[in-house]
Amino acid sequence: MATAAATIPKDLSRLEAQAAGVLSPEALAYILAGAGDAGTTRANAAAFRRWKIKPRKGRRPRKVDLSTTILGTRMPAPVLFAPVGVQTLAHPEGDLATARAAAELGLTYLHSTQAAYKMEDVAAANGDGSRWYQLYWPTDDELTKSFLRRAKAAGYTHLVITLDTTLLGWRPRDLDRGYSPFLENKGIANYTSDPVFQRKLVAPANVAPLPAGIIFSGVFQNPGLSWDQLPLIRSSWDGPILLKGIQSPLDAKLAVEHKIDGIIVSNHGGRQVDGAIASLDALRPIVKAVGNELPVLFDSGIRTGRDVFKALALGADAVLVGRPYLYGLALGGQAGTHTVMQRLVDELETEVRKAGRRSHRSLSRSSLIRTP
């Protein structure tokens, strides 16, 4: 931990530049990649800079309570590990290290369908920690049901369905290199370990990785996905269901109509639709439309504790962090990712105290000023 703590900058906005020095060119391109010319990824960051924290004078509370409960999951702070695929690009222990770090911190870990280690192994690494499962809904219903059965058996309590990646974004950094980790069988461990997927293979994936990668590509993209298919999930999953990738109040209202338990306002860190609005700009209209009806979580662009403060003040119940913890992983493995998330929460705590609040729950729009 001492080594990782030394390498992780206290100013977390410098993390990306520091991690760029240790990542391979392919890994850096894949992690950094925004869709198109990454305009939406930049917009995500710029949106945070437009909101400023209003300085307040007066007494500061001795202690701040950042704990919260989201759909029955108790958290020491309103910060979750976003589902991130192929984490071995950042560090050989990938998701195993992340899941251990999350358990140490008591923060909730979201396991991606595209993880580099299968969900059962990651659950074992997470131990008594809190874990949710993120589904990329495949085209094969039997495979979907099998993923859900396995996730339930491995102790994942909540299901997060990502809706913004039914077609992979146009990511020139990867296209220029002709690079897809999946064709090298990186990030498809949940598939290659699945009995339904295995039946599709002509030879085991470790013997014939390219055909496995191609068969994976055939079931992964699911552009025909629609609300009519929800009953399939409901019949196979009895826990809370959240939808990730919501950017419009109309879709948020549809989620409420379909009795979804929670939503995550996210544009996938700008990796899917270039030229789209910043995720932070989508947050308030969505909170106004449905914030009283279901929990609204947020991600895309959070780099520091003050960014978390801003998203909470604009109405998010909790936030997910993506790239920053991957950079921590690249710089220091499990200890690196632990340090990044700890610092982010520590900075949030300081900001909430400086705002004179005992809890993040009393933050509101009036805690901020919007600048042009």
Ligand SMILES: Cc1cc2nc3c(=O)[nH]c(=O)nc-3n(C[C@H](O)[C@H](O)[C@H](O)COP(=O)(O)O)c2cc1C
């Ligand atoms: C390398 C990488 C892989 C990702 N993989 C997934 C994934 O498998 N499933 C998913 O729902 N989101 C995935 N995401 C998106 C994150 O969950 C999250 O929405 C995004 O990283 C938030 O933006 P940020 O990186 O600016 O924090 C990925 C993001 C990155 C950077």
